[in-house]
């Protein structure tokens with residue numbers, strides 16, 4: 001396949017709180033994707049900010065400026081670590097260009113962290129009229145739960161060039177409209193807004209979804225994914241290509257079991273022999289069509305321009321495109337539509353990723369597991385006990401919501417996907433069953449000890 005025939009790629013990065021998810025990490029994530037070994041003008045990065053924070057917008061603006069220096073550097077030196085944070089921490093030769101990048105990165109980091117510490121973007125950091133206008137949207141009444149839309153195009157591929165006069169990717173910041181009176185459906189809601197806004201602006205046939213607490217660890221990843229996604233024998237049925245979630249910074253013994261090797265690496269290998277791995281929320285390349293009904297039952301969205309077959313033929317910032325993007329993003333837009341139920345990411349479970357992948361398998365889609373030797377993405381796992389427990393609790397409740405819904409894997413799943421695949425998903429719902437032996441195990445030894453009863457068989461030596 002010629003490079004010019006590569007499909008366009010829309011990348012979604014979700015963030016929700018600048019204090020829990022440091023914006024400098026988000027910057028690394030965005031830069032590592034913008035520097036993919038892929039035709040730059042075909043990449044569009046959308047950052048969804050559910051925190052509605054000007055601090056996050058500021059970090060994205062810094063990323064856009066920094067990119068015009070680092071993208072040519074990455075192209076020239078062909079370094080593998082494209083996340084500046086990972087590159088600067090690695091062992092490599094310090095050419096004068098690398099030293100310059102280091103100085104620039106560090107001063108950017110100081111600015112981003114200063115803004116975070118003071119809680120606002122001070123005048124000295126605002127460099128032009130356009131930025132001024134963008135930050136003016138944060139009026140007094142602007143709160144995280146109640147605010148109007150912010151869509152800010154920070155880089156436009158057809159206009160912005162890097163310092164070597166080379167095209168840049170698109171970079172768009174988006175904070176969806178939020179109101180106390182309408183329900184926002186957490187990350188699933190954010191992803192559905194991203195699906196519609198990106199359809200209005202670029203409508204790439206391939207979508208990559210990412211969490212902000214990670215970075216791309218291999219610039220060849222889109223090529224690995226596309227080899228599978230565009231396989232001519234299976235293409236019409238492949239919904240997504242899932243990479244495993246892998247982590248950095250976990251201590252040697254993984255004290256809190258945060259690596260979840262079984263869920264992220266072992267089970268998907270087995271499922272790959274059936275209809276394919278479940279979706280794990282991040283590091284996943286989707287065929288855009290998978291969000292609009294099964295492979296042979298296309299569901300058309302309420303506006304044809306946001307359907308998967310529409311070709312965008314106007315510049316991103318043209319009035320018509322911006323009007324459409326604002327319209328499909330409003331918080332009441334989904335009322336009386338099929339979004340979240342028949343279309344897009346599915347609502348109804350705390351683990352929208354697992355549930356959406358499951359429903360797509362039921363609709364007849366296949367998925368593929370892709371685990372190259374070098375981890376494609378590296379993320380942060382919860383490292384404190386409380387965070388680990390909270391995450392586990394959320395996952396178990398989410399699985400239970402699927403198990404007790406009308407789409408229960410044992411009844412609905414086995415009918416739609418076959419017995420084994422249905423049981424594979426049922427296994428996840430049954431995780432709650434562990435509650436009983438775990439609780440007994442937590443209390444029984446202590447009770448036995450206090451009552452001087454032997455709970456375990458005696459060892460005969």
Ligand SMILES: O=c1ccn([C@@H]2O[C@H](COP(=O)(O)OP(=O)(O)O[C@H]3O[C@H](CO)[C@@H](O)[C@H](O)[C@H]3O)[C@@H](O)[C@H]2O)c(=O)[nH]1
Pocket residue numbers: 014015016017021048050185186187190210211212213280281282350351352353354391
């Ligand atoms: O209202 C919200 C809440 C969360 N997020 C984002 O969703 C992602 C995941 O949230 P996190 O709190 O990090 O949850 P984890 O349990 O660590 O995430 C795992 O589990 C989630 C639910 O199954 C998946 O969505 C994730 O991809 C998967 O990594 C983060 O990037 C958040 O910024 C939003 O965009 N909006």
Ligand SMILES: [Mn+2]
Pocket residue numbers: 211213380
């Ligand atoms: Mn996370």
